[in-house]
Amino acid sequence: ELRTPLTALDLQAQAVVEAREEDREAALRDLRAGVARVARLVEQLLAIAREQHGTAVVPEPLDLDELVRRTVADFVPLAEAAGIDLGIESAEAVRVAGDADALRRLLGNLIDNAVRYTPAGGRVDVVVGREAGVPSRAVVTVTDTGPGIPPEERERVFDRFHRVPGTTGTGSGLGLALARSIAGRHDGEVLLQDGPGGLGLRAVLRLPAVTSP
DSSP: OOHHHHHHHHHHHHHHHHOOGGGHHHHHHHHHHHHHHHHHHHHHHHHHHHHHHOOOOOOOEEEHHHHHHHHHHHHHHHHHHTTOEEEEEEEOOOEEESOHHHHHHHHHHHHHHHHHHSOTTOEEEEEEEEETTEEEEEEEEEEEOSOOOOGGGTTGGGSTTOOOTTOOSOOOSOHHHHHHHHHHHTTOEEEEEEOGGGOSEEEEEEEEEEOOO
16 A cells, blocks of 8 residues: 555656756645655554554543534644635534544544545535434534545445545545544444435544533
8 A cells, every 4th residue: 555655756756856947846746745645644554553453442531522623623724725614513512431532533534534525615514412312422423515425335435445436536545444443442433424415425423422410
C-alpha cells in the first residue's frame, strides 16, 4: 500500500527538478499534496495497528457533544477550502464512557470522509443526541450531499483498503475500517444510510450513553 504513493512522490520530486521556472510552483504544490497523502496513510496505518494490539478501553466519562464540537472545528478550515458548508445542526448534551482520543479519531474519520467526497457547494451536517425511544443510546450522524455509496457497497467499504469503484479523491481506504474498530471497542457501531430524500450519505455512530447524576 505504501509502494504506489512513494513511487508517485519520487516522480513528483523529479518533476520539480525538471520543471521550467514558470511551472515549478505548480509542481511543488503537487509534491506537497503527495507528501500529505502519504503522511495520512502512515497515520491511518499506525492507528489501525494500535487498534489491533491495543488494550481494552478504560472507561472515562466524556461529553460527546463537546467532543463532536471540537472535532468539527478541526475540519472547518478543510471544508472552507473545499467550498463546503460544514456545521453542527443540533447537539444535545449526552455523555458516553470511553477513550477520548480514539473517539475523536473515529469522529474525525467520519467527518473527513464526508468533506473529502462532497463536491464544492455541498453541505455536511452533524447531529448529536439520543436515539429516539432509546435514551440509553447516544447517536451522532454525519450527513453529506455527496455522491453517496451504493447499498451493495456499504458493508464492503468497512474492509481495509477497499474503495468504491469509480470514486475519485485521496482517501486511503482505511478510515471506515478504523471507525468501525473503535466503535466496536466501545460497544458501539457505525452504519451507513441514504441521506435525506435518498441523496448523499449519512454515517450513523451509536454508542451506549451514560446516565449522570
